[in-house]
Amino acid sequence: MQFKDYYDTLGVEPSAGEAEIKTAYRRLARKYHPDVSKEAGAEERFKAVNEAYEALRDPQKRTAYDQLRARGYRPGEEVQPPPGGFGGGQGYGGVDFEEIFAGGGAGGGFSDFFESMFGRGRARGGPGFQGRPRPPGDTRAKLAISLETVFQGGSVRIGINGKTLDVRVPKGVREGQVIRLAGQGEGGGNLLLEVEYAAHPQFEVDGRNIIHQLPVAPWEAALGATVSVPTLGGPVELKVPAKSEAGRKLRLRGRGLPGAPDGDQIVELEVLAPTPQDTAQTQAYEALRDAFGSDWRRA
Structure with a gap:
């Protein structure tokens, strides 16, 4: 071997x-x-x-x-x-x-x-x-x-x-x-x-609850969005509230492991910035930079 x-x-x-x-x-x-x-x-x-x-x-x-x-x-x-x-x-x-x-x-x-x-x-x-x-x-x-x-x-x-x-x-x-x-x-x-x-690439187990980290774009977190989320029973639509921050946890009731009662699925938001692929996307990032300025961390 x-x-x-x-x-x-x-x-x-x-x-x-x-x-x-x-x-x-x-x-x-x-x-x-x-x-x-x-x-x-x-x-x-x-x-x-x-x-x-x-x-x-x-x-x-x-x-x-x-x-x-x-x-x-x-x-x-x-x-x-x-x-x-x-x-x-x-x-x-x-x-x-x-x-x-x-x-x-x-x-x-x-x-x-x-x-x-x-x-x-x-x-x-x-x-x-x-x-x-x-x-x-x-x-x-x-x-x-x-x-x-x-x-x-x-x-x-x-x-x-x-x-x-x-x-x-x-x-x-x-x-x-x-x-x-x-x-x-x-x-x-x-x-x-x-x-x-068995280990799963998308979910972790916490008792009867299922934990899932969901990647969202900065604009989805800031403006709100409806995104597809995987669950053990198949994908469902989840509403991400506006002004969400990385680490925010959203609950899908009854989507965890079966039991008495059934567990929930906890969706933890992971804010990721996609890499620009062309000139238009690069210019969009530049516009964001100009709009927020260099003091956005303080805010």
Whole structure:
């Protein structure tokens, strides 16, 4: 398997904090999202960004990855597993979990490098995972589910122990909830799937609420506008009040995760100045400069 530099993929330093890594991920995920980007190779870049974020957002995974990276590997270089392989279902550095990703979103299409490091290759029954066989009994694994699947409910398909299984996911399933599949574990035991939410390029979760950062132009924030906003149930129109500032939060009631009661979607405004593309747009910026003068920060 070939080494991947996840910090380079996200464009951050190895010393980057959690907030910086999250910001870089959201920026790149928006840029290369297949539904938005027209750039060549955008889908592959989107998958690479998702994989890098999945590795670095979790402290255990990041520690394990940093331990391997400290050995001086370069991107594309063949990785030599530590003595005895990556451990019996623990991954490199003793990360004690197996993971199964289902339901689309950020959880699909990870590389052999990621799977070998973090144990997913074993959960899928893939080759090359040098783990010790487990005794019969309950098998525990984490099931990363896309927010869209959490919102709608339904069935997701997973691969584990060389088998393909369809797992019914209840609408509004909570993180930490365990889905039990009788007789589907190793040696005929039960398979216990602990639910976690897969990272999403557009949304964050706060309890039952969904957080979304919405880019708006300066004139939309200043004058007010009606803009299209993505939600887990599809796009909706949102009225941005005049004289809004960056960081203002607007609420879409009932657009969060299902529950009792349903959560809301919180839209946080992010005021961005688009780069002028021609003479007319440059002149428009010059007119704004002349109209507001140099003391606009004081105001």
